Every structure is written in structure tokens, then in C-alpha cells.
Amino acid sequence: MGQNGAGKTSLIKHFNGLLKPSSGIVRVDDIETTKTSVATLAKKVGFVFQNPDNQLFSETVEDEIAFALKNFGFDKETIDKRVTWALEFLSLSQYRKTSPFLLSGGERKRVALASVLAWNPETLVLDEPTIGQDHEQKEKLRQFIIQLQNEKKTVVMVTHDVEFVAECNPRVILMREGKIIADGPSKSILTSPKLLEECSIVLPQITQVFTKLAPIGLPDNIIDVDEAETALIAKAKENRYY
Amino acid sequence: MAVIEVRDLVYTYPGVSKPSIDGVSLTVEKGEFVLITGPSGCGKTSLCRTFNGLIPHFYQGELKGQILVAGEDVTGRQTFDMAKRVGLVFQNPENQLFALSVEKDVAFGLENLGMSRDEMRKRVDWALNLVGIYDLRERAPHEVSGGQQQRVAIASVLAMQPEIIVLDEPTSFLDPLSAERIFEVIYKLNQEQGITVILVEHRLDLTAKYANHLIVMDKGKICLEGNPHDILCNEDVGNIGVGIPKATLLHKQLKMKGFPVNPKTPLCSDELAAQLLEALSK
Numbered sequence: 475m476g477q478n479g480a481g482k483t484s485l486i487k488h489f490n491g492l493l494k495p496s497s498g499i500v501r502v503d504d505i506e507t508t509k510t511s512v513a514t515l516a517k518k519v520g521f522v523f524q525n526p527d528n529q530l531f532s533e534t535v536e537d538e539i540a541f542a543l544k545n546f547g548f549d550k551e552t553i554d555k556r557v558t559w560a561l562e563f564l565s566l567s568q569y570r571k572t573s574p575f576l577l578s579g580g581e582r583k584r585v586a587l588a589s590v591l592a593w594n595p596e597t598l599v600l601d602e603p604t605i606g607q608d609h610e611q612k613e614k615l616r617q618f619i620i621q622l623q624n625e626k627k628t629v630v631m632v633t634h635d636v637e638f639v640a641e642c643n644p645r646v647i648l649m650r651e652g653k654i655i656a657d658g659p660s661k662s663i664l665t666s667p668k669l670l671e672e673c674s675i676v677l678p679q680i681t682q683v684f685t686k687l688a689p690i691g692l693p694d695n696i697i698d699v700d701e702a703e704t705a706l707i708a709k710a711k712e713n714r715y716y
Numbered sequence: 717m718a719v720i721e722v723r724d725l726v727y728t729y730p731g732v733s734k735p736s737i738d739g740v741s742l743t744v745e746k747g748e749f750v751l752i753t754g755p756s757g758c759g760k761t762s763l764c765r766t767f768n769g770l771i772p773h774f775y776q777g778e779l780k781g782q783i784l785v786a787g788e789d790v791t792g793r794q795t796f797d798m799a800k801r802v803g804l805v806f807q808n809p810e811n812q813l814f815a816l817s818v819e820k821d822v823a824f825g826l827e828n829l830g831m832s833r834d835e836m837r838k839r840v841d842w843a844l845n846l847v848g849i850y851d852l853r854e855r856a857p858h859e860v861s862g863g864q865q866q867r868v869a870i871a872s873v874l875a876m877q878p879e880i881i882v883l884d885e886p887t888s889f890l891d892p893l894s895a896e897r898i899f900e901v902i903y904k905l906n907q908e909q910g911i912t913v914i915l916v917e918h919r920l921d922l923t924a925k926y927a928n929h930l931i932v933m934d935k936g937k938i939c940l941e942g943n944p945h946d947i948l949c950n951e952d953v954g955n956i957g958v959g960i961p962k963a964t965l966l967h968k969q970l971k972m973k974g975f976p977v978n979p980k981t982p983l984c985s986d987e988l989a990a991q992l993l994e995a996l997s998k
């Protein structure tokens with residue numbers, strides 16, 4: 475996370491070799507990115523761009539999703555299976571034969587995501603995956619990220635969506651002016667007003683509420699709605715209002 | 717006074733069988749701050765495109781029903797004519813920017829209005845300062861970041877000083893603090909100059925507090941409409957898949973558990989914090 479121009483997108487473009495370091499070393503699975511090709515890295519590291527229009531080009535949604543699978547040499551049966559799975563998973567089945575360019579902004583973003591999820595990379599790099607997504611789609615994405623984590627896969631996400639981060643509860647790295655300025659669990663990073671302000675990020679809404687309640691003895695490091703409810707009810711009981 | 721009236725609108729893009737807008741009637745009063753939300757693909761962007769005539773003039777397709785802007789039927793007017801009244805900030809800034817420098821992009825609409833050079837200079841500087849990109853004025857729009865491009869697109873629409881500003885997820889690429897600043901600028905123009913604002917957004921936690929008219933769309937139709945305080949406590953909102961602000965959600969859960977909180981639905985953290993302070997320090 476970090477403000478516009480902090481270097482987040484530039485950093486993650488090093489993870490699949492789209493950018494190579496001017497100095498220093500980037501290793502992906504112990505291989506230096508300068509010593510291998512983007513094509514090799516792409517199979518390991520799936521990258522979903524911020525703007526889907528920079529990524530989509532096929533005539534139908536189905537072709538778009540099948541494109542990488544064909545390039546990686548999967549057989550036809552596997553390609554069909556994976557494409558169908560990705561379409562269903564991202565609620566795009568009805569658009570199978572539609573041109574991606576006839577879809578809405580949020581739907582195009584999902585096509586871009588589907589085209590990468592389809593080949594099941596070990597590492598997934600998502601640049602602003604929640605842009606234009608409604609609540610239901612975001613919840614699905616969150617569930618999927620949890621599932622990937624359970625499969626011991628790595629997910630790197632760039633996002634400005636504080637509420638989504640509060641829900642996913644990942645390790646958070648804050649960037650500012652091309653440098654990393656903080657790295658830690660979301661619960662500690664997202665409840666540090668000073669750090670966040672330096673990075674042009676606002677506190678999660680629940681944390682904002684609790685910052686204002688701190689003077690009456692409530693904890694100021696709460697990011698989650700259920701956690702908030704428990705703390706408030708405990709406080710009310712303590713005051714015998716409840 | 718109604719500035720926009722939509723009557724029984726049904727619109728289908730060319731080559732598509734299902735209508736994207738499927739029977740929408742809507743009145744927007746002058747000076748309102750309207751927030752349109754709903755699942756992706758529900759017709760929000762298409763509806764915005766009708767307000768300045770991009771639908772049907774540019775997108776073609778089949779349109780039934782009526783769209784009146786300031787009393788005039790949009791289908792009978794040219795898009796360039798409508799541009800003086802209605803400014804549209806696109807969802808994807810790259811579709812809107814084309815000039816070789818940021819300031820030329822912002823000046824483009826004004827040049828087309830035949831404005832004098834001095835007046836143009838003033839308006840361009842005013843708009844650039846308003847959205848905080850004066851420093852970028854000589855940069856190429858395609859070299860700046862996605863968030864900065866969005867600010868250029870907003871500035872170029874604000875510079876025209878239209879009566880109605882329509883913004884389609886205008887800050888999606890911006891960091892939260894920059895997004896908040898942009899919303900504050902737009903809210904100020906709405907409050908101080910009475911400019912009518914129509915904003916499409918999924919992130920109600922950032923925007924619900926500004927609106928006095930909330931429209932929830934689903935499958936090409938308007939399914940809920942009214943004051944956000946009333947709409948966001950409606951059970952159906954969650955079912956449609958609208959992301960309710962966390963403060964509103966917490967308030968709802970507390971009420972259900974019998975927590976002694978003021979029953980008025982809060983839309984932002986300030987409102988909820990005030991209610992909780994009141995409840996807990998009696």
C-alpha cells in the first residue's frame with residue numbers, strides 16, 4: 475500500500491521480470507530475474523494489471539482466458555476445463571462468447587483476473603484487484619485469496635482499498651517515495667494513523683470510530699466490525715447500560 | 717426544479733440482445749448530490765452515458781423512452797451541445813485524455829467553446845489547482861500515473877464549469893487520501909455553487925456522507941431510491957450486493973443486539989462515533 479507514485483506498481487513489475495533491476499538483485503524462486511525470461515517467469519508468477527484494457531485483446535472472453543493456457547501448451551481438454559472453471563468462478567459464464575470490450579469496467583477487470591487464475595500460477599500478483607468490483611465480487615475474491623493461502627500459494631496485492639485489506643488481514647508493506655517504510659501485520663499497520671497519513675491512506679472506518687472512542691477507555695486498534703461489536707458491548711456492560 | 721428527467725428508458729447496445737437499461741425513470745433536482753451504486757454490469761455507466769447524449773449518438777443502439785436535460789430532449793441535441801451543460805468524467809481516464817500536455821488536455825473543451833486566451837488560462841489554472849495537479853501541467857497525460865490521469869480528467873471537466881457533473885468511479889486509481897480530497901472539492905462545488913453532481917461509486921464508505929439522493933441499480937433497473945440514511949438501513953440493500961459502509965453495518969449489528977444507540981442510521985465514522993460517545997457516556 476502507499477500513495478500514488480510511491481513505486482508499488484514498479485516494484486511488483488519486477489516479480490515477473492517485466493522490469494529488471496537497474497542495480498540490486500530480484501530473485502523469484504531463487505532465480506535471478508535478470509538471468510531468465512519473462513516467459514519463464516510468467517508461468518510461475520501470474521500478473522493482473524491495474525487497468526484491464528492494457529491486458530485484454532481477444533475477440534471473445536473465452537479466447538482471452540484460453541490464450542495463456544494455449545501458450546503454456548496445455549491439452550485441449552485441460553484448457554476447456556480450466557476456462558469453464560474460471561468463467562464460473564468469476565460469474566462470467568454468460569459472457570463466454572462476448573467480446574471483452576462490450577463488458578462493463580468491473581466485468582473486464584474480472585476477465586483479466588480469470589485469464590490469469592486459469593493457469594493456476596504458484597504466485598499471484600494483483601494490481602488493484604478490487605477496482606470497480608461490487609461487494610459480492612470482493613467477498614468472492616477474499617474467499618479465493620484465503621483458499622490460495624491454504625494451498626500455500628503466495629498472493630501479492632497492491633491496493634488502496636483499506637476496507638478490503640482490513641477484511642483480508644494480510645501482511646502489509648507500506649511504500650513511500652520508492653522506499654518501504656513499514657512492514658507488519660495489518661492490525662498493527664492499519665491502526666497507525668501517522669504511518670498511514672504519510673502514505674496518503676485513511677484509517678479503516680471502524681478504526682476511525684474507535685480512535686474517537688479512545689478517550690472513554692476503548693481500544694484504538696480495532697479494524698473489524700465483529701471485534702468492534704464485542705468491545706462495545708463489553709464496555710456497555712461495564713457501564714451497566716446493557 | 718428538475719435538471720434531469722428520464723422517462724421509461726430502455727436502451728440496448730448494438731449487437732447485444734439484452735437491454736443494458738431496462739425501464740428506468742428518474743428525476744434529478746437542481747443542486748442535488750446523487751450517488752448511483754449497484755453490482756458491476758447493472759447499467760450505471762450506461763445511464764451516465766445517456767445524460768450527455770453519448771448514448772445514443774456515439775454508441776448507437778436502440779433507445780426507447782425519454783431523457784430530458786434542462787427540459788430538452790437529449791436525443792434531439794448533439795453531444796457537443798450537451799457538453800456545455802453536462803460534464804462527464806469517464807471510468808477509464810485513458811479513454812478521455814489525448815493531448816500532448818496536461819494543460820492542453822484541460823484547455824481542449826474551452827478552446828472548443830471559443831473562449832478567449834486569458835479566460836482560458838484562468839480557468840485551466842483554477843481547475844488544475846483545484847485537483848492539485850498544477851505542477852503536472854507540462855507533463856504528457858500518458859506518462860503520469862493512473863491516479864494522476866484521473867485528476868487530469870476531472871480537471872478538464874471542471875474547467876468547463878458545467879451545470880451538471882457526472883462522474884463514473886472518478887477516483888478508483890487514486891490513493892484514499894487523494895480520493896477524499898477530490899470528493900471534498902466536488903462536494904464544495906455542489907454546496908457553494910449549486911452544481912448538480914451525479915456520482916457512480918461502489919465505495920459507499922467514502923461517499924455516502926456527501927449524497928442526499930441515493931440510487932441503487934440492479935440488472936438495468938432502479939431498485940431502491942431515496943435519502944441514503946433511509947436506504948442504507950433497508951434489508952434489501954445487502955441482498956443486492958451493495959457494500960454498506962462499515963460504520964453503518966456496525967450500527968445495524970449493535971441495534972440488533974439491543975445496544976442503546978440512537979436509531980438514526982450513520983453514514984460515516986464521525987456520525988457513528990458521536991452516537992456511541994453519547995450512548996456510552998450517559
